């Protein structure tokens with residue numbers, strides 16, 4: 001129970017830029033946020049020097065989004081140069097690398113065996129979680145948009161984690177209802 005509380009708080013922090021995180025936490029179950037199901041927007045980044053004496057802004061320790069809708073998200077583990085590279089060479093993540101790493105770390109700390117994500121988009125955070133799940137574990141990945149889900153499935157394949165991901169194409173409410181009908185209701189605690 002204590003660990004679930006920790007997860008709940010961390011999830012809210014992790015997704016506070018959306019203002020409306022969807023968090024599902026249950027016994028040995030970790031929920032990945034669908035981050036309020038807002039429309040996906042692109043990120044405009046500005047560089048913030050952590051040290052005024054630093055002559056090269058590309059060498060600063062973090063970047064901050066200047067789009068208020070994005071909540072001035074700080075990416076503490078990447079330099080602007082590296083983050084620019086990621087954005088131009090990899091699909092744009094809806095969550096930051098830090099957030100995905102935090103989720104993965106929480107899954108590992110809790111020893112989670114069953115995870116669920118409502119709103120997978122192209123699968124960035126679900127992939128981070130699937131990568132650290134043991135082979136016997138399962139992530140239910142729910143997404144209403146077929147095209148986004150195809151991208152996510154491609155990356156699950158490439159990363160060799162498809163066998164751990166139970167992809168559900170459909171509306172979150174329908175997927176949750178079918179989980180309940182399948183007798184899995186007591187596995188989940190839902191907070192919207």
Ligand SMILES: C[S@@+](CC[C@H](N)C(=O)[O-])C[C@H]1O[C@@H](n2cnc3c(N)ncnc32)[C@H](O)[C@@H]1O
Nearest residue numbers: 037094095119120121124125143144145171172
């Ligand atoms: C902001 S993106 C999620 C980002 C994702 N968590 C990631 O790590 O990249 C929100 C996604 O939720 C999906 N979505 C919105 N409402 C939904 C619903 N009722 N059921 C299933 N998916 C939904 C959207 O199609 C969109 O792909």
